[in-house]
Amino acid sequence: MAANLTPQYLQAEEAYRAARTPEEKLAALEEMWRELPKHKSSEKLQAELKKKLSATRKEIQEGTKKGHSKADPFAIPKSGAGQVVLIGTPNAGKSSIVGGLTKAHVTIAEFPFSTALPVPGMVPFEDIKIELVDTPPVTAEHVPTGFPGLWRMTDALVVVVDVAGDSVLEDAETCLTHLANRQIELADGQHKHLDDASAVLKMPGFVLANKVDLPAAADNLGLLREFLGDKARIEPISTRDTEQLARLPRLLFDLIDVIRVYAKPPGKKPDLDDPFILPAGSDVHALAHKVYRGLEHQVRSARLWGHGVVDGQNVHLDHVLHDKDIVELHM
Ligand SMILES: Nc1nc2c(ncn2[C@@H]2O[C@H](COP(=O)(O)OP(=O)(O)O)[C@@H](O)[C@H]2O)c(=O)[nH]1
Ligand SMILES: [Mg+2]
Incomplete structure (x- = not known):
């Protein structure tokens, strides 16, 4: 093993192992290649990487040629300073958040399941841009195919909960349970890392308690705080309030670490x-x-x-x- 592998390299390597599609694999391999120190002691690793890169490129090319490459809509290439993925039950307000902060064309509707595919948008923050991904909803019974792959690949997760709804605790529980079932936990103020002892992937993230403009929100917010305890930080917001919405880019910046x-x-x-x-x-x-x-x-x-x-x-x-x-x- 070559010495002096950077933390970025190791992170990319982990993303490679978690990758489920050739596109995800290629993105991770390319990052590994960029991060690999190019000196004598890493020559063997360089050769191995080059081989994997060309094999993966070939795999993608052939898949496209044959026309049956199942392009994974959840394989969202990272762009900007970092990527944050939203997860939430129907009508939590995910699309309203992405629509309010970016120029992405999202569908906002009062009926559930209005968002069928993930949609990335770029959030301006001072002199950089952060990628924020709107996603289809999860329910207790259903997680869209491919979505968990994105949870592992991304830099940070934000769980969106409609805190004025009548199933606030269930909704939060649904999201956190799906993550836990995939060995993922929100970790406040930590780097994204794999906890060796528990094999749990610790992801920077918090719970965004949305719709605090509605009357039911105040009581529910207290219940949610009690329910989550120190499992997750809560950030209250209303997408109807431009000032509150404007606080989000800084919070996202802090998450992407x-x-x-x-x-x-x-x-x-x-x-x-x-x-x-x-x-x-x-x-x-x-x-x-x-x-x-x-x-x-x-x-x-x-x-x-x-x-x-x-x-x-x-x-x-x-x-x-x-x-x-x-x-x-x-x-
Ligand atoms: N009162 C209120 N309604 C909101 C807020 N955010 C979103 N909504 C509404 O909630 C519904 C669902 O929003 P949407 O963004 O489509 O949710 P998604 O399914 O999670 O993407 C829409 O009717 C929105 O207008 C908010 O902060 N306050
Ligand atoms: Mg939506």
Whole structure:
């Protein structure tokens, strides 16, 4: 096994193992390839990956040619700084949330099952965009085919509950039970990770208690809090209230667990329009890897403007970066 595999690599590898369609596999393999340190000690792994990549590409191509590739509608390629998937029972307000925050064409209706397929939209947050996926509903009896694959692949989950309805606790329970049946739990303030001891996939996520504008919501919200205890954080919202809706992008940003780092060429101004997105907890070396893909070992030193340092302070390559740090990499 090659040394120095990045956390991103390991995460992509896990996504590869969870992948159910050739498209999902390819996306994970491509991420693994990007994240694999390209040096001598990883040559064997590089060769293996290349083989898997070309086999998977062939599989997709042949499937398309024969015309019977069952393209999985739930294999939603990730785009933007991170991906958040909604899960909820019929009429919880999932489509209203995606429709209110993005330009995606979603169907909002007072009848159930109006959303048949997942629909991704891009949520603007400051200088980045976060992908938010509207999804068909789950019920106690039914989970759309392919949906659980998306739960594993995505970066974060938001359980949407109609807190003014007459089955608030059942609805929350339905969603959390489907997740638990697939060894998935919401984990507040943690990185997405597989808990080795329990084999449970811990997903960043919370319960969005929607429709708090309706009278029944107040009492139900208290019941829901009691019911969930410390199993999940609750964020109350009404999609009818633009101010409340406007709080969501920040909450989504916190969920996807990334930082924005601006690279600054020596002697020049930083490019503040186009941050590099890194997993939270990444160090200068991880940034160098992202900027110089494969040549990062040539980066010898770095200067930093941002969290906890004096402007322009020299930092080690293992210095942990924070959101909005500006870094000057020196070869
Ligand atoms: N009063 C109220 N109604 C809402 C709210 N959010 C959504 N709705 C309504 O609830 C119904 C279902 O919404 P929709 O977004 O289609 O739910 P979905 O099935 O989860 O996608 C629609 O009639 C919406 O207008 C809210 O915050 N307050
Ligand atoms: Mg819908």
